Each structure stands twice: as C-alpha cells, then as structure tokens.
Amino acid sequence: MFGRLAPFVFLPLVLSFFSPSAAEIKTLKITSDSRPIILFEDFGFTISGEVSVTVSDVSFSSSSSDELFGFFLVSDASLLQLVHDSEQPNQNPAPLPSCALQSPYVEPLLTFHEVVATPSHNFTKVFKVHHPDEYGLYFANCVPGALVSMTVRTAMYNTRPDGTRDYFSVGQSAVPSTYAFFSVAYFAGLIIWAYICFRNRLDAHRIHLLMAALLLAKALDLLFAAEDLHYTRSTGTPHGWDVLFYVFKFVKGVLLFTVIVLIGTGWSFLKPFLQEREKRVLVIVIPLQVIANIASAVVGETGPFLKGWVKWNQVFLLIDVACCCAVLFPIIWSIRTLKETSKTDGKAARTLAKLTLFRKFYVAVIGYLYFTRIVVYALRTITSYKYRWASVMAEETVTCAFYVFMFYMFRPKERNEYFVLDDDEEEAAEAALREEEFEL
Structure with missing residues (x-):
C-alpha cells in the first residue's frame, strides 16, 4: 500500500524545490499512461476556493469498472494521516481500501464513469473547497497496468470579495x-x-x-x-x-x-x-x-x-x-x-x-x-x-x-x-x- 502512496509524499516535496505554487489554467494531454498516481498541482485555498476539472478524449485499456479511474483532492494533514495508517495496517479497525479514490481521507472530484456517461465524453466538474488548506490535485488509476489516455483542463483559484478570481495559491499573492x-x-x-x-x-x-x-x-x-x-x-x-x-x-x-x-x-x-x-x-x-x-x-x-x-x-x-x-x-x-x-x-x-x-x-x-x-x-x-x-x-x-x-x-x-x-x-x-x- 505504501508503495502506491509514495508519490503522495515525494512529489509535493520535490515540487517545492523548483517553483512556487501558482496554479495557472492548464490544458494537459496524457497518452497511454499506467502510473497509479499522478500529481497535477498543489494549491493553497481560502474558504472561497474552487477547483474546476474538465476531462475529454478518455480511453483506458481495461475491462475494469470506470469508477476505478478518477480525480481527487487531498490536504496535507489528510495526506499524513493516510500515509501513517498505510504504514500501520494492523492497528486499523477496518481494512484500508486499495484504491485512493475510496479512502476516507480524500475528497473525490469525478470518475471516468461520469465522463463516459455524457454523450460528448466531455465532462466538467467544479468543486468548492469548504476547509481552507493546501490541497494536492491527483489522478488515481486503481487498475494496475491499465493504460490511460485523456485531455485534462484544470483551474484552481480563490474568489475575492468582489467576485474576481485569484489564480495564485495562498501565500504567493505577495x-x-x-x-x-x-x-x-x-x-x-x-x-x-x-x-x-x-x-x-x-x-x-x-x-x-x-x-x-x-x-x-x-x-x-x-x-x-x-x-x-x-x-x-x-x-x-x-x-x-x-x-x-x-x-x-x-x-x-x-x-x-x-x-x-x-x-x-x-x-x-x-x-x-x-x-x-x-x-x-x-x-x-x-x-x-x-x-x-x-x-x-x-x-x-x-x-x-x-x-x-x-x-x-x-x-x-x-x-x-x-x-x-x-x-x-x-x-x-x-x-x-x-x-x-x-x-x-x-x-x-x-x-x-x-x-x-x-x-x-x-x-x-x-x-x-x-x-x-x-x-x-x-x-x-x-x-x-x-x-x-x-x-x-x-x-x-x-x-x-x-x-x-x-x-x-x-x-x-x-x-x-x-x-x-x-x-x-x-x-x-x-x-x-x-x-x-x-x-x-
């Protein structure tokens, strides 16, 4: 379990070495990718923060359920708790889920099931952040070896009192x-x-x-x-x-x-x-x-x-x-x-x-x-x-x-x-x- 969670720990750390957290609106194309976890961005939200994810051109080489592929947010505090529990499975009253999307510590955003269910296979989900913190936007592939292709448009921002958007993470505005x-x-x-x-x-x-x-x-x-x-x-x-x-x-x-x-x-x-x-x-x-x-x-x-x-x-x-x-x-x-x-x-x-x-x-x-x-x-x-x-x-x-x-x-x-x-x-x-x- 910890092997699949390793990117949770190391990617944000390495990311902090090279650039400050400034989330632009980005359109990304992923082709035939089998990684179990993909980090898209880290961002510090206020109580008025929002995440917008648009997914299109989805394909995956697996007969498994399309609900095993999806996006989620996880805060730094929840991430530490998730890693801690995965390292001590014997002390948990219930078995830990094998898929990060099913973990009680994450905020699920959308799965491929929602994308495939739309006639155009183009789906947008906007998630409002209710608890201010720094969150990481991840994609989880819970089918080992499955190849995933998709086009993803992400936007993370905080809304100012006047209704305008601030695309900079909290702490980077200055x-x-x-x-x-x-x-x-x-x-x-x-x-x-x-x-x-x-x-x-x-x-x-x-x-x-x-x-x-x-x-x-x-x-x-x-x-x-x-x-x-x-x-x-x-x-x-x-x-x-x-x-x-x-x-x-x-x-x-x-x-x-x-x-x-x-x-x-x-x-x-x-x-x-x-x-x-x-x-x-x-x-x-x-x-x-x-x-x-x-x-x-x-x-x-x-x-x-x-x-x-x-x-x-x-x-x-x-x-x-x-x-x-x-x-x-x-x-x-x-x-x-x-x-x-x-x-x-x-x-x-x-x-x-x-x-x-x-x-x-x-x-x-x-x-x-x-x-x-x-x-x-x-x-x-x-x-x-x-x-x-x-x-x-x-x-x-x-x-x-x-x-x-x-x-x-x-x-x-x-x-x-x-x-x-x-x-x-x-x-x-x-x-x-x-x-x-x-x-x-």
Missing part, C-alpha cells in the same frame, strides 16, 4: 510585488553604479561594464517576472511577456557566474588575461548554466504530471550544484597563488591585502550559494503554505545583500588594494599576454 520592489532596487543600484564608474572612470576596468550589464539583466529579470506573475494571477494564463522573463533569467544566470569567475581570477584587475585552467572553468560553467536555465524554463511551463519529471529535475539540480562548485575553483586558485606570493614577494603587505579580499569574496560566494540552494529550499518545505512568500523574500534579500557586498568591494576606486598592480606584476602580465598572443 510574490509579484516582492519582485517589483527588488526590481526597482536594482534599477536604482544600476544608476548609482553608473555614477560611481563615471566619477572614477580613470580607475574603471572592463569588468565594471560587465557588472553593470549584470545589474541591468537582474533588474529586467525581476521586472518581467513581476509583470508576468501579476497577469497570471488575474487571468490564470501567461502571455507574451513571459518569453522576456525567461530570456533575462537566462542572461542574468550566465552573467552572474561569469562575473564571479572573472572576479575570482582577478581578470581585468590583477591581469589582462586568463590562464588556461581558468578558461576551462568558463567553458564548462557557461554551457552548464545554459542547460540549467533552459531546463528551468521548461519546468516552469510544465508540471509534475509528466513522466520522469522528478528524475529530470534531480539532474537539473545536480547541474546547478556543479556550476556552483565550479565557480569556486578560480577563487581557490587565486587565494593559493597569493598565499605563495606573500612568502617570497618583498612587497608582501600588498599581496596579503589582496589575499584578505579574496578570502572575504570566497566566504561571501559560499554563503550566497549555500543559502539560495539549500536554506531557501528548506524554507519552502517547512514553512506553512500561508507564508511561502517568505522564502522568495529571503532569497531576494540575501541575493541583494550579496550584490551590494560584491559591488562595494570591487568598485572602481583610487588606490584600492585589489586593483593596484606593482611593477613586477604588470610586467609579468604583459609578458604572459605577449607570449599567449605569439602562441596563437
């Missing part, structure tokens, strides 16, 4: 305004950064232009995310601007890792060239980030109802973690080089000052990556559905703090220890650059 707030903050930061670079233009380097591009991409990413989510919340469907959201999300991700790698190697500050191993890091990290961002866009447009959804998301999560680990190597190499230089260089004080800056930057990068990859996911998992916006707020706050730290530490400034090259360093850099050009 997300668009959160993104809008931080977008304004990044645009303000871009203006300040442009002023600092202009005022200290003699000390500005090429990396500062790339950092400005990163600020612009981050601000636009949040702006289009806020606009797209606001539109989806009101209408239940995204529109053309979500393409721009994915474009700038992709550009922002690539630029962020590129800037971290280039700063970590000292490019444009300590030397005008990259070593071969540092180039290899960029060659590895950038394509991986391209894959991770494309995967993120695909995940945002699909859902856990797809076969292999959990497996592929685990792969994409590993890719993201691999990128996070890879960007740390150039910083470690730079710290090691400076540490060795400080032992032999007569100007050890300056070298040690640079070493201190590298260490601070290294700790900041580790803290940022750990928080946004681990702590935020933990917050999404343990926080009540009513306060899921808090994980978004925490992630954006820490990200903004990391940007402020990085931009302040490596701002264009006269006599900044990180920027200043002594004569030996400058001659060595020029010689290495000439040698590299000669080899090419």
